Amino acid sequence: MNEENKTEEKKPETAEKPQDNAQAKGLLKKEREFVIPGDKIVDTMDYLPGRNCFRKGDSVFATKIGLVGVNGRVVSVIPLNESYIPKAGDMVIGEVVDIQNNGWVVDIKSADTAYLPLSGIREFIDVSKTDLSNYYDIGDAIYAKISLATDNSTQLTMDDSRARKFKDGRILTINPAKVPRIIGKKGSMISIIKSQTGCRISVGQNGLIWIEGGDEELAIKAIGMVEKNSYLEGLTEKVSELLGYKPGEQPAEQAERSKEENVDG
């Protein structure tokens, strides 16, 4: 039934060069053109369906509203709106909603709740002597890594240098499809926001963002600007302007902070 191909967007960059694209025929849409579900992007076998695309016959169609992406011979749709789908290795922000015998149930704002088992904690806990709520209590906000994501279960681990429990600060919720834009290329966007506002910020791939200290209001404004204008040309300049950041200037503390909290997970 399901022809949708799960080919990832990231293909080896070596083989396919722009001139190679010129030979491939059948691309009906321009790169970054807006498409809706059912729009035909390609009508030949020269291209493979990537993320958010499916093949039917010789053609490739979009499954989501988004922008066409072309990477070598792979076409994909960069989504404009999305619910979070857990992926192993993602850092997410979640709320502890239940404590069971052998771990914690965590709401990560996705289609299923996640489970943090005792094995996901770095230290040994003797459940016969310890109340698990001493570690994470109901209502606690945690930054955790997804260790396993299948159709049957989503599991978390705290065994990552970035993982921790948040003790203060605030949580902002954004459209998960916009998370890559908030982070920016190699963390460039979030670095500018952090350095110019003095805030500590952790971004969850599930669209939850933790902010603490510094000029929180300015940071929220900047994040809002990126979320609303994700694909606007010159976005980095606009955000820089809002934050009073001059490009070329080495952002203070940037190097140190990005070491401390690598959010480009």
Next chain:
Amino acid sequence: MAREDGRKADDLRPLVVKAGVIPNANGSAYVSLGKTTAVAAVYGPRPMHPKHMQVSDRAYLKTVYNMVPFSTKERVRPGPSRRSKEICKVTRQALEPAIFLDKFPKTRIDVYIDIIQANAGTRTAGINAASVALADAGIPMRGLIASVAAGKIGDEYTLDLAGKEEEATDCDLPIAYMPEEEKITLMQLDGDISPEDTKNVVKLAIEGCKKIYAAQRKALEDRWVPEVKK
């Protein structure tokens, strides 16, 4: 033959489609066709409770069609009726073929449709809004679904029946249609009409769906393209 509101036989009523009208929802849409107004909101995919209702290989699509008490000339009692339950079912089955439900096993996707004002064609307006809301929510789909009813008044095949036309027509035949796939996903009829005429009524309804589809696409563009363009 002139129609009550001066339309030609193959004209739709004035059509407005908007996407992204309910901030809380993952996706939403507003559709008005003449005086019939539907709002749809999509929540999910989200956890399916109770667990025994989970479908192991795909998402459970829940559709709720609800007429607001003040939507009709005579107040309707709130709550489900036999009529609204049937509409929930045919709406769900009209939408299901368009959605990659197998992407989200064991979850549920909720589609809520409120009829804010009713003047014929509420189920089709609801399906039109629901389809845009699903796409707006970023739910993976094969394509949009457009929906409209047609009939035959006197000698004329007539599109998008409204008001007293529902009584004058030989049949009331709503369809839902996937313009990209050229497939029908909802079909009902009540009336008294020959098979030959019925075929022509279906053909007219398909033409109507194509017009609606254009407005649905435009609504999604209006909602999302400003975020893309300069």
Next chain:
Amino acid sequence: MMIIQKNHIRGLASAGKRMDGRKEDDFREIKIETGVIENAEGSAKVSVGKTEIIAGVKMNIGEPFPDRPDEGILMTGAEFSPLASFEFETGPPSEDAIELARVVDRGIRESHMIDNKKLCIAEGEKVWMVFVDIHILNHDGNLLDCAALAAAAALGHAKFPKYDGEKIEFGEKTDKGLPITCKPIAVTLTKVGEKLLTDATFEEEGASDVKLTVTTKDDGNICAIQKSGSGPLAFSEIEKAFEISVRKGKELRKLLE
């Protein structure tokens, strides 16, 4: 709701601040649009920030209650459509929906907003019945004030349908409005930390365990009160709530003119 989020909202409140930069007693932007549903005798769509509600008024003719043979009948209902929030589920009206409808109803009834005697057609036999239905479209907190405002706007705008003494011609309105005597306005104070916030958002309500709704009339008298939530209130807080409700009520009433 995450504990840090609650603590953050409470911390801001104690410093006299709010998440969206408002002052303690500020309302969000209010928009009122009347006559949005042609099929209804009266209707209004009201938004307060991102909270959006439609109220519709339908009229019919029925028998009066035996203990009030010369008075019309007013009925207020509310539906929390699951369309409006991830929190709302399908099914019969929840406790919260019924409470909201009843508090809005009390405001209208006890203020004598509608002169019920003028709704009598034949004593003991026939009176006008007025149904106010409240429909939530998007829930971002303070549903009650928004619903009361929508109900008052819809009633204020409603026109009787055509009636020939035998039956009603639904859909054909006359230009005669309801006998309106005043405009009750509900103002809800939500206690966050030690502060009373006006027009709380969904998140602020999540950080609160008690609120007080005070409905006032044009003359500044109180016509309905509802304490809601499991937290307690001190007398001094109630006094303060009265002062704010009267003051804010006057401001909101102007929006209905």
